[in-house]
Every structure is written in structure tokens, then in C-alpha cells.
Amino acid sequence: MDYRQHLKKANTIVIKVGTSLLTYPNGKLNFFRIDKLTRVISTLRNQGKDVVLVSSGAIAVGSENLGLAKRPENLPDKQAAASIGQAILMRIYQKFFGEYNQRVGQILITKAVTDNPLTKKNAINTFNTLLNMGIIPIVNENDTVATDEIEFGDNDTLSATVATLIGADILILLSDIDGLYTDDPRKDPSAQIIHVVDSITEDIEKSASGAGTAFGTGGMITKILAAKICYRSNINTVITNGKNPNIIYDILEGKEVGTLFLSKDQ
Numbered sequence: 001m002d003y004r005q006h007l008k009k010a011n012t013i014v015i016k017v018g019t020s021l022l023t024y025p026n027g028k029l030n031f032f033r034i035d036k037l038t039r040v041i042s043t044l045r046n047q048g049k050d051v052v053l054v055s056s057g058a059i060a061v062g063s064e065n066l067g068l069a070k071r072p073e074n075l076p077d078k079q080a081a082a083s084i085g086q087a088i089l090m091r092i093y094q095k096f097f098g099e100y101n102q103r104v105g106q107i108l109i110t111k112a113v114t115d116n117p118l119t120k121k122n123a124i125n126t127f128n129t130l131l132n133m134g135i136i137p138i139v140n141e142n143d144t145v146a147t148d149e150i151e152f153g154d155n156d157t158l159s160a161t162v163a164t165l166i167g168a169d170i171l172i173l174l175s176d177i178d179g180l181y182t183d184d185p186r187k188d189p190s191a192q193i194i195h196v197v198d199s200i201t202e203d204i205e206k207s208a209s210g211a212g213t214a215f216g217t218g219g220m221i222t223k224i225l226a227a228k229i230c231y232r233s234n235i236n237t238v239i240t241n242g243k244n245p246n247i248i249y250d251i252l253e254g255k256e257v258g259t260l261f262l263s264k265d266q
Contacts, residue, residue: 003196003262004254007236010169012131013044013252016054016159016226020176021242023057027064035096037245041136042100044248050131052166054139054159055093061085079145086140093138103135108142111152114161127166153222160226164233171230172251173223174242179259180204180220198262200228227261237261 017037024030044051059078062085063071072078090106097104107126113119130137139162141152152158156173163171183191197204205224220239227237238251240258250257 002254004256004260006254007170007238007252007260008254010049010236010252012050012166012168012170014052014054014159014163014166014168014171015041015174015248016155016171017056017174017242018155018176019056019060021174022055023060023064027060027068029057029061029064029092031092033243033245034092037242038093038096038102039100040245040248042097042102044252045102045134045136050166052127052131052137052139052162052168053093054155054162055089056140056155058082058085058089058140061088089140090138097136103133104138105130105135107137107139109139109152109158109162110142110145114165120165124165127162131166156222156226157229160229160235160237163230163235167233168235170251171226171235171237172248173226173237173239174245174248175220175223175239176241176243177220177239178241179239179257180224194259195256196260196262197227200224200231200261231261231264234263234265236263 021033022030041051041053059071059081062081062083065084065088066081068081072081086106086108090104093104107123107130109123113123127137139158141155141158152161159171159173162168177185178193180194180197181191182194185191205221223239227239230237238258238260240247240251242248247257
């Protein structure tokens with residue numbers, strides 16, 4: 001059975017891009033990739049699709065601006081870096097999207113917002129209003145005020161939460177790895193990619209391990225947990241290598257790229 005054909009009908013799309021794709025290993029921004037990503041999203045908008053971009057990178061950009069060699073470890077330094085980096089990052093997104101005649105709006109969220117019924121409703125209204133106006137919401141965690149008690153902790157979880165808030169058809173997690181493998185391909189050359197997952201078992205969760213880069217957080221396990229959140233809300237999730245953002249077209253054309261986590265009713 002070809003499980004991917006229904007992806008062609010996806011109209012409301014959440015795309016999450018990680019720090020490792022937006023920056024080089026030294027923490028500086030990869031403008032070439034940002035340009036390609038904004039061009040792809042702009043094309044989807046021109047096709048009439050609603051797209052939300054969940055973008056990491058604020059702390060990394062702020063850290064680079066501050067001359068730090070790696071992501072800060074203590075909370076005040078992380079919040080300071082996020083404050084600087086978020087402003088820089090949004091200015092860059094506005095510039096690139098503006099080149100393709102697209103308008104963007106910023107939404108910063110903490111877990112406390114989605115846990116409270118009133119603020120959650122307000123967040124949903126904001127998303128819907130922006131999308132109805134043809135504006136691309138760009139989302140990040142509000143790292144300048146988030147603490148351990150109120151943070152999502154990673155943008156994979158945040159993107160899955162956003163997908164459920166707006167009733168997305170698909171969540172696309174752009175990573176620096178091709179998808180979920182039977183084992184860590186960096187350690188086991190014989191590891192095979194798993195193209196379709198219909199149930200997230202304990203073995204699937206055990207196969208996902210490791211953390212992100214010096215400037216990023218998370219890893220495959222956070223992406224698996226994001227897929228679980230989307231599964232419960234009947235949303236398809238695809239984990240794929242986003243080094244060439246054009247792969248988003250392949251996903252939405254039903255091609256077998258990355259790992260597809262089927263929705264509950266699929």
C-alpha cells in the first residue's frame with residue numbers, strides 16, 4: 001500500500017528547521033540554505049497552502065553575535081543570547097521572504113501558553129488570523145522568559161504542539177539525517193532507513209538516541225516524541241534530511257523520502 005499518496009492533499013503544513021541546518025558548525029548563518037528554504041515555502045504559499053515555519057537558531061545566532069564558542073549553559077546567558085538572536089533571525093527572515101513577496105509574522109510561545117485554556121485559545125486565534133491574511137507565521141519558543149518549568153525544551157516538541165493547535169495535515173521535521181534508521185548510521189554502516197512507521201513502539205524509541213550539535217538541542221528521540229504527539233492528533237509526520245530544502249516538494253508529491261510516521265487513522 002502506498003501510504004504517501006494522501007500527502008499530496010496536505011494543505012496545512014508545519015515545517016520545523018533545526019539549528020544545524022540554519023548555521024555552519026562555527027555558528028554563523030547559512031544564508032544559502034535560508035534562501036532556498038524561504039523560496040520553497042513561498043512557492044507553497046503561492047500554491048494556496050497554509051504554511052507555518054518553526055525555526056530554531058535564535059540562541060545560536062545570538063551566541064555567535066556575542067562571540068561565544070558554543071551554546072551558553074546557564075539560563076541568564078541563554079536568555080540574553082536568545083534575545084539578541086531572535087531579533088537578528090527575524091530580520092533575516094523578513095528580508096528573504098520579502099524577496100519572494102511574502103509577509104511574515106513572529107509568534108513566540110512558552111509551554112505555559114498552551115497549558116492554559118485561555119491563552120491557548122488566543123494562540124490558536126493568532127495563528128488562524130495570520131494564515132487567513134496570507135501571512136507566514138514564524139514560531140520559536142520564547143527563550144527570553146522560559147524556564148525549566150515552562151519550557152518545551154526543544155523545537156521538535158514545539159512544532160508538534162503547533163501542528164495540533166492549527167489542525168495541520170502534516171508536520172515536516174527537517175534534520176541533518178535522512179530519517180529514522182534501524183541503528184545509528186554514523187556508528188553502524190549497515191543501518192537501514194525505515195521509510196514508514198505505523199506504530200511508535202518501545203523498540204522504535206530505543207533506536208533513537210543522541211543529542212544535537214554544539215549550538216542545538218535534541219536529537220532523534222525528540223523527533224520521535226514529536227511524532228507521537230502528532231499521532232494522537234491524527235497528523236502525519238515526516239523526518240527527513242533538510243540540507244536541500246527542495247526535498248519538501250518531494251514529500252508533498254508522495255515520493256519515498258525520509259521516514260513517514262503515519263497518523264492514527266491512516
